[in-house]
Amino acid sequence: MTYFMVPLHMLAVLICILVVAWRFRVRLVETLPVFVCGLALTLYVLAFLHHLSWIDGIAAAVVLSFFIWLSTRQKEVRQSFISTCRSHMMQPSFIVSLTLLAVVAVCTFAKPVTWWDDFNFWAVDARALYFSDGFAGKYGNVAPAFGDYPPGSQLIKWWFLHLNPQEFREGLAFAGYYTMNLVFLFPLLKKWKGKNVLITALMAAALWFFPSIGEYFGYHGFCADLTMACIYGSFLYAVTDREVESEFFYYGRLALYLSVLVLVKSIGFVWTLFGLLFFLLYQYSGEGRKWHEDDRKHAWLCRLPAIAVPPMITGGTWMLFCLLMRRIANSTTTAVKYVVTDDYGLSGYMGEYAAAFLRAFFGAPLHRNKSLFIDMTPVGCYLVICLLSLFFWKRKLLSAKMGKMILAFCTVSGALFYGIIFLAHITIFAGETQYLETSGMILSIERYGAPFTIGTLLFLAQIWLNHGGQLFEKEKYPRLIRQYGVQLCFIGFVALTANYQTGYYGLVGYRDDLEEQQREREAYIDESAEAFLDAVQILRSEDTARVYYFRGADTPEFQNIFTSYMAAPVSVVHKEMDLDEASADWVLGQIRGSHASYLYVEETDADENAIFDVVTQNESFSCGVLYRISDDGENLQLTRVSQ
Numbered sequence: 194m195t196y197f198m199v200p201l202h203m204l205a206v207l208i209c210i211l212v213v214a215w216r217f218r219v220r221l222v223e224t225l226p227v228f229v230c231g232l233a234l235t236l237y238v239l240a241f242l243h244h245l246s247w248i249d250g251i252a253a254a255v256v257l258s259f260f261i262w263l264s265t266r267q268k269e270v271r272q273s274f275i276s277t278c279r280s281h282m283m284q285p286s287f288i289v290s291l292t293l294l295a296v297v298a299v300c301t302f303a304k305p306v307t308w309w310d311d312f313n314f315w316a317v318d319a320r321a322l323y324f325s326d327g328f329a330g331k332y333g334n335v336a337p338a339f340g341d342y343p344p345g346s347q348l349i350k351w352w353f354l355h356l357n358p359q360e361f362r363e364g365l366a367f368a369g370y371y372t373m374n375l376v377f378l379f380p381l382l383k384k385w386k387g388k389n390v391l392i393t394a395l396m397a398a399a400l401w402f403f404p405s406i407g408e409y410f411g412y413h414g415f416c417a418d419l420t421m422a423c424i425y426g427s428f429l430y431a432v433t434d435r436e437v438e439s440e441f442f443y444y445g446r447l448a449l450y451l452s453v454l455v456l457v458k459s460i461g462f463v464w465t466l467f468g469l470l471f472f473l474l475y476q477y478s479g480e481g482r483k484w485h486e487d488d489r490k491h492a493w494l495c496r497l498p499a500i501a502v503p504p505m506i507t508g509g510t511w512m513l514f515c516l517l518m519r520r521i522a523n524s525t526t527t528a529v530k531y532v533v534t535d536d537y538g539l540s541g542y543m544g545e546y547a548a549a550f551l552r553a554f555f556g557a558p559l560h561r562n563k564s565l566f567i568d569m570t571p572v573g574c575y576l577v578i579c580l581l582s583l584f585f586w587k588r589k590l591l592s593a594k595m596g597k598m599i600l601a602f603c604t605v606s607g608a609l610f611y612g613i614i615f616l617a618h619i620t621i622f623a624g625e626t627q628y629l630e631t632s633g634m635i636l637s638i639e640r641y642g643a644p645f646t647i648g649t650l651l652f653l654a655q656i657w658l659n660h661g662g663q664l665f666e667k668e669k670y671p672r673l674i675r676q677y678g679v680q681l682c683f684i685g686f687v688a689l690t691a692n693y694q695t696g697y698y699g700l701v702g703y704r705d706d707l708e709e710q711q712r713e714r715e716a717y718i719d720e721s722a723e724a725f726l727d728a729v730q731i732l733r734s735e736d737t738a739r740v741y742y743f744r745g746a747d748t749p750e751f752q753n754i755f756t757s758y759m760a761a762p763v764s765v766v767h768k769e770m771d772l773d774e775a776s777a778d779w780v781l782g783q784i785r786g787s788h789a790s791y792l793y794v795e796e797t798d799a800d801e802n803a804i805f806d807v808v809t810q811n812e813s814f815s816c817g818v819l820y821r822i823s824d825d826g827e828n829l830q831l832t833r834v835s836q
Contacts (some may be wrong), residue, residue: 199251199356200468205252206258211278217442218576221287222379226427229349229376230449236348237456237507242516243736245351257422285393286382293397294375298368300700305710307752308414312758314339315415319350319366321762324733330696331518332788333737334813335761340520343511344546345456346420346820349365349373377423378403378651387681391678392684399684401700402691403654407559407574408645408691409639411700418643419456425464426651432472433656447472448503455508459575463613464644465504467606472500474602478532478594519788542629543619549634557635559646562694569690571638574646575607579654590660603649610645614638658683717755719730721745721795725756728793728819729763731834739764740819741789746771746798777804781829784822792820792831805831 209231210224239245261270281287299744306316314336321326321335322344334340354361366571378400387393404411405417411419428450437443451468457460477738478497558568569577582603586596616638618628627633658679665678674681687695694702718726725742732738744753746769753767781804785793794805796816805814809831820831 197741198272198358201256202252202356208255211281212259213416213442214281215277216273217437217439217751219437219442220383221281221282222284222290222382225290225376225379226424227375227446227449228554230351230453231351233348233373233453233456234449234507236352240327240348242326242781245322245326245348246355248352254410263307273375275723281623284385285388285469286379286385289382289385289393289397290375294372297375297401297700298369301367302362302364302540302705303364304364304367305707305708305714306366306414307710310410310416310756311414312754314342315347315417316343316363316366317758317761318344319347320361320758322351323354323361323734324346324737325761326763328514329518329762329764330737332739332790333762333764334518334520335757335764335765337764338386340511340518341459341515341522342741343456343461343508344459345453346370346373346415350415364488366415367827370420372398374404374420374423375400377427378782380427380682381655383655384659384662387677389677392680396680396683399687402693402696403651403687404643404647405560405570405692405696406687407639407692408643409559409636409695416640419639419647421454421456421461421464422644422647424457424648426448426655428454428468428649429648429652430472430476432468435507435818436561444499447500449498451504452507456503456511460641462504462508462611468496469501471602471606473497474598475595478598482609485517502720504815542623542626546618546628546634549616549629549631550638552631553635553638554611557631558675560695561636561639562692564690564692565769566689566793569674571611571635571642572617574649574650578607578646578649578653580604585653585660588664590656590663599617603653607645607649612641614641615711617641638659654683657754672682713754717752718759719752722752722756724817725793725795728758728817729760729765729791731764731819732763732791737764737793738762738785739766739789740786740791740793741766741787741822743792744769744793745795778802781808785824785829790822791834792822793818809833 206228210228212222213227214218214221222325235246235251239247253293306312308315311317316467317335318339328344329335336342343522349372350369353372357365381400385396388573404422408416408419408422411415428447431443431446431450432747434443437446451465454468455465457558462710530721548628554571558564558570559574579600582596582600584599585591586593590596590642591599593795598673614637618634622628622637628637661682665675670678684787691767721744729738729740740763742756744767748767748769752759753765753769757765757767766789768783768787794816808821808829813832819834821834823830823832
């Protein structure tokens with residue numbers, strides 16, 4: 194079944210993108226991001242039903258329905274469809290895209306999870322989905338401190354992971370992550386027609402290295418901010434794409450992009466608002482889709498809901514689900530505290546934060562590793578974005594109205610979001626003093642600013658590649674420049690500003706550290722943690738299983754984080770304390786407050802019997818044993834689980 198499932202899904206994907214391209218007369222590189230968004234939303238619904246695996250049946254139904262549909266068409270329609278599909282599949286842009294995806298998937302197949310943010314949420318949540326076939330039930334999420342983080346990118350990782358049901362392979366999750374990012378870069382190839390092998394290879398490399406201009410974490414882990422950047426940038430260009438003939442495809446694509454954007458990360462709603470604002474400005478400027486002159490003033494009334502309501506539905510359903518399932522992130526709790534109380538929590542280090550922010554913004558390079566050529570600072574990148582917008586306007590790649598609007602939007606949106614980043618550091622991040630150092634602050638600006646820097650650069654790159662060719666049409670230029678000048682400029686820009694070390698490490702260089710990383714991971718699991726993992730294996734088949742795990746007071750936090758990762762889909766709440774110094778009532782209160790359904794206490798020198806014997810139904814309590822917790826609100830009882 195496994196060997197049959199992979200080609201089945203690949204065939205279903207090919208059918209979907211070919212049908213969409215044929216129906217709406219667009220290129221395959223334009224249908225790939227639409228398909229990924231549609232797939233993410235389909236999996237989103239299935240995850241609520243706790244039947245993610247039904248996607249296999251849906252794939253089979255798509256293939257069967259397609260062949261039935263094709264066989265019932267008239268001969269002329271079949272021939273036209275097949276001819277169009279053959280033409281689409283031979284497009285250089287599609288071949289380059291498909292080859293790049295294959296190379297990335299193969300190269301990252303052995304890539305392990307190493308980033309601690311991934312162990313905290315982005316990887317452990319994908320691991321839980323892999324084993325549980327859907328969202329966890331009440332109090333069952335594997336990352337209690339990040340409970341309301343949205344699942345958009347996790348679902349695409351799951352789709353790749355489930356192609357190998359025999360073994361959980363972290364490399365497949367990376368293949369899914371990189372695929373989700375890259376498909377939103379592929380519209381850059383929309384007008385690629387050349388067959389020069391060298392320039393084609395350089396263009397593919399430029400796509401891979403493009404995010405490294407201002408992003409580091411996305412090449413080392415599952416950085417959701419980079420995914421938001423790719424979707425946001427593609428949305429901005431999709432708003433301005435007047436070559437799409439179908440109104441349904443135009444508005445449907447925008448709605449899909451925003452519907453997934455709000456499901457990538459909680460802060461996605463901010464970029465959704467920026468996107469909607471850009472849509473309104475573009476439409477009101479008169480550059481948008483055609484309408485009668487008398488309707489222009491009221492166009493937003495009938496067009497805005499078409500793209501604003503879908504993300505409200507997806508974001509709203511996730512918030513409602515989190516409310517019902519008691520999923521909440523620590524950062525959400527902190528943010529709500531600042532809003533609903535009089536204590537706004539402004540940091541006492543506000544002056545120091547401001548100084549660190551200014552030093553990082555004006556003087557620190559976005560790259561963690563030094564680039565070969567140009568290391569842009571945040572303010573440098575901001576100025577480049579503004580200057581490129583100005584250049585496109587003055588060189589008439591854009592109309593006068595559109596040029597002014599895009600320049601104003603890029604300038605103001607960048608200033609606003611950098612202001613939001615600074616505000617977050619003196620409120621939500623007020624206690625994280627690592628940001629007082631320039632080195633810590635620049636990493637924060639780089640990561641959280643990626644939707645603006647990378648997203649806006651992606652938007653401008655699409656304008657350049659799709660409209661910049663007119664600058665090289667004069668006969669005075671050599672044929673190579675006339676044909677590839679716009680692509681060579683893009684390649685040159687990436688070559689001058691990219692971080693090659695980071696891009697290389699994320700694709701190939703990580704293999705040099707595999708043995709060392711494996712030894713480190715093995716060291717995270719000591720004998721006590723290994724015994725715990727063996728004990729909770731029996732719970733993997735349960736829809737909701739949260740275990741309250743008592744550990745010694747000197748247990749390092751990173752060991753707890755990695756133990757939780759390896760225990761997924763079982764949810765683990767760690768408690769490090771010396772039980773000799775705790776009262777029975779206090780300990781039992783902690784257990785009740787954890788909302789856990791199981792208890793595990795590791796072997797220690799403390800006398801746990803004095804605390805737990807009273808709730809073990811007249812039998813002696815044992816450490817290193819899994820107990821089921823029964824609590825009616827008044828009486829708490831522990832029952833030993835058979836193992």
